[in-house]
Amino acid sequence: MDKRQVGTLSFSIDFGQPLYEQVLAQMRSLIAKGAIGLGEKIPSVREMAHELRINPNTVMHAYQELERDGLTEKRRGQGTFVTSSVTQIKHFKDRLAAEYTESFLENMCNLGLELNDIHNFLTKIIQEKGHR
Amino acid sequence: MDKRQVGTLSFSIDFGQPLYEQVLAQMRSLIAKGAIGLGEKIPSVREMAHELRINPNTVMHAYQELERDGLTEKRRGQGTFVTSSVTQIKHFKDRLAAEYTESFLENMCNLGLELNDIHNFLTKIIQEKGHR
Amino acid sequence: MDKRQVGTLSFSIDFGQPLYEQVLAQMRSLIAKGAIGLGEKIPSVREMAHELRINPNTVMHAYQELERDGLTEKRRGQGTFVTSSVTQIKHFKDRLAAEYTESFLENMCNLGLELNDIHNFLTKIIQEKGHR
């Protein structure tokens, strides 16, 4: 695990799972949370690669997925920009939230838990976290 | 997606993700839910591989993980058996439930959701599912 | 997608594909449809670039292609003018129409469609459009 800074953005990278997925996940998160605003430019492929000390192709791979997610757009010769459409971002978040929830419930059910158990369990965990 | 039968046990396999993980997940589930009872023998690597029409190495890989989970024990010359310790299984379930929940919450937070939002969201989904 | 005005001419620009091609395509269209008359002056590179808020090199690139198409002529010290030859424009339209049709048919055939299928398909689409 390793922390690195790109402009005002902070990234952590961890060898042992695909680098491009880590970059992708963290960019998605930054955009979803609004840490990079609507229509804003994101770091160029080369800048990102240089700051994270990884290969430009690896960054590019992540950026192409971001675009497929509908979260970014390329502008020729200018760079890559977050979409200016709020609904695009909302759709993305809804889609991912549904996926995460679906697979969470499936995993828990496979352990033999009932929907009620799962709900109680999560409620308890969230309350504990809330008190921290 | 493809359904296959091994003795009284039913498996589904899907070529889009690691086979050994699928076998592992389904064995874990069968044990956690008691479909294979405490101390019961599980199918041999060869039998499993033959019935599922997959490579024995793949089954072996899954079985090794099961043993590492503390869910099974090998008995020389007799085969592999589910542990007879209830607490062993309980620990396993608790550990996995905690892991799943942890990573679910992390994913949802990365989408910019608050703990409250997540709780409400899950409550809603569970209610919908309950009505089906 | 973005709409911009140059004199009486209206342009739309979209950052997802080469800017110079968009300018070129729209100038071609304006000339082919007679929106800019025979022998008329077209906006200077500088004016165009300024109004469209794009780089003059980009406009220049498009204008060079226009001239290669035989649709415009440069007059020293006066600017660029649409050709006054009707046949010149007609040749251009015929050439382009043939090219478009050729590559359309090729693409459709590559999908495994027969000439008959293609004709029926296009007939249907055109009828639908006609009714709007």
Next chain:
Amino acid sequence: MDKRQVGTLSFSIDFGQPLYEQVLAQMRSLIAKGAIGLGEKIPSVREMAHELRINPNTVMHAYQELERDGLTEKRRGQGTFVTSSVTQIKHFKDRLAAEYTESFLENMCNLGLELNDIHNFLTKIIQEKGHR
């Protein structure tokens, strides 16, 4: 332009446009036309790369797009296979045919042609081709 053979399949490659797009387009066509049957294995990345004398990464790029199109599926350790779903392939063909037609009509309209003119023009061309 260069003709190369991969197993029973024939490919032509042409430097001057992206190699991976050429491989992609030709694989799409082979699948759409049924030259590679439902559920059949397509050449491995390495085999294709070797026969076409291009880099495996380039072939991989094309194959990933094929999978995104829903035309193929990977099976771990076994290779890449054409989908066995006829409807998947049909959807793909319909989608692409609509795209091609849409952009063809747009291009022709930009030349100042009416829908009627376009229809007549295409009818004429198709008849000529039919006589060959």
Next chain:
DNA sequence: GTGGTCTAGACCACG
């Protein structure tokens, strides 16, 4: 054997 990830470094089109 299969596909997948990563690197280093080259060259191109676009603005």
Next chain:
DNA sequence: GTGGTCTAGACCACA
């Protein structure tokens, strides 16, 4: 300067 394509060659997980 931007992103995009391509190569050569390494190493990994999976079956």
